[in-house]
Amino acid sequence: MEKIKKIGVLTSGGDSPGMNAAIRAVVRAGAYHNIEVFGIYQGYKGMIENNIKLLSPRDVSNVLHRGGTFLKTARSEEFKTQEGRKIAYENLRKNEIDAVVIIGGDGSFKGANQFSKEFAIPVIGIPGTIDNDMYGTDYCIGYDTALNTVVEAVDKIRDTAGAHDRLFFVEVMGRDSGFLALRSGIASGAEAVLIPEKETIIDDLKKYLANGYNKKKSSGIIIVAEGDDAGGAYKIADLVKKDFTNYDIRVTVLGHIQRGGSPSAFDRNIASQMGINAVQGLVDGKSNVMVGLINRNIVYTPLEQSAKHNKRVNPTLLSTIDILNSY
Numbered sequence: 001m002e003k004i005k006k007i008g009v010l011t012s013g014g015d016s017p018g019m020n021a022a023i024r025a026v027v028r029a030g031a032y033h034n035i036e037v038f039g040i041y042q043g044y045k046g047m048i049e050n051n052i053k054l055l056s057p058r059d060v061s062n063v064l065h066r067g068g069t070f071l072k073t074a075r076s077e078e079f080k081t082q083e084g085r086k087i088a089y090e091n092l093r094k095n096e097i098d099a100v101v102i103i104g105g106d107g108s109f110k111g112a113n114q115f116s117k118e119f120a121i122p123v124i125g126i127p128g129t130i131d132n133d134m135y136g137t138d139y140c141i142g143y144d145t146a147l148n149t150v151v152e153a154v155d156k157i158r159d160t161a162g163a164h165d166r167l168f169f170v171e172v173m174g175r176d177s178g179f180l181a182l183r184s185g186i187a188s189g190a191e192a193v194l195i196p197e198k199e200t201i202i203d204d205l206k207k208y209l210a211n212g213y214n215k216k217k218s219s220g221i222i223i224v225a226e227g228d229d230a231g232g233a234y235k236i237a238d239l240v241k242k243d244f245t246n247y248d249i250r251v252t253v254l255g256h257i258q259r260g261g262s263p264s265a266f267d268r269n270i271a272s273q274m275g276i277n278a279v280q281g282l283v284d285g286k287s288n289v290m291v292g293l294i295n296r297n298i299v300y301t302p303l304e305q306s307a308k309h310n311k312r313v314n315p316t317l318l319s320t321i322d323i324l325n326s327y
């Protein structure tokens with residue numbers, strides 16, 4: 001096996017707080033192993049457009065604490081085509097890049113898996129998504145920060161909900177997964193959490209709310225994941241409103257504030273650890289895998305599996321909400 005001399009690093013898909021910390025770790029771990037690291041700007045789009053620049057360890061000073069990604073990110077339709085991937089590969093060759101680190105989520109890894117099967121180039125993924133739904137890791141970079149952003153916002157909403165005796169439906173991100181909704185619901189004492197992984201039956205929700213009302217609850221918070229099968233927070237609030245004219249109902253959609261902000265200490269830590277171990281994995285000859293953390297240990301999972309199998313929420317966590325709110 002040829003020694004790796006030049007690595008490309010890119011961020012792809014939805015950004016997540018801590019991606020900069022991961023890029024920094026890849027660049028500095030590269031320097032540690034005498035490997036040059038090239039930043040590929042705007043994800044796969046930049047690979048196709050040859051938007052590639054050498055990054056020195058000093059170029060990643062003062063990025064550790066910043067949200068977003070200084071390499072920028074994009075969703076590339078062209079990379080989904082074979083012609084697009086071929087141009088991308090040729091650009092890597094032009095720059096003599098012999099391995100790539102991809103920081104992103106599910107969609108980004110599907111592309112990476114396809115790419116590394118078609119062209120003989122080692123690829124390692126680092127999971128970065130606030131959805132936390134990647135198989136092969138307990139935590140994805142950005143999830144902890146987003147969780148804290150949601151909890152901080154819901155705490156504020158709870159103040160005004162209590163002051164006015166109102167019921168709030170708060171929509172959080174999670175197109176296909178309910179990790180953010182479920183964990184923020186537990187941490188903020190939500191009355192109920194509605195997630196895509198569990199069917200939402202509006203009549204059951206109404207009964208549940210009526211029960212709380214009978215027990216003299218005067219305000220409440222329902223967290224709704226944006227991808228819930230019954231619809232978003234506005235739709236569900238409308239369905240409940242019809243039968244509960246006595247409730248003063250409001251809706252808040254938290255939106256993209258969940259994706260930004262300075263990363264938490266936890267996200268900076270895992271991003272640093274994963275970045276270093278992505279480079280170490282390449283040095284050790286690993287390819288087509290995602291670096292993850294399971295029970296605090298570094299684990300490499302084939303991209304094939306991490307991109308195909310969605311990580312499932314723990315169903316017992318849903319009962320946590322019911323147990324804590326049945327009084």
Ligand code: F6P
Nearest residue numbers: 014015129130131173174175176
């Ligand atoms: O980052 C993942 C995610 O937050 C999903 O939960 C959400 O549906 C999606 O990104 C929205 O992304 P965008 O606004 O970039 O289309």
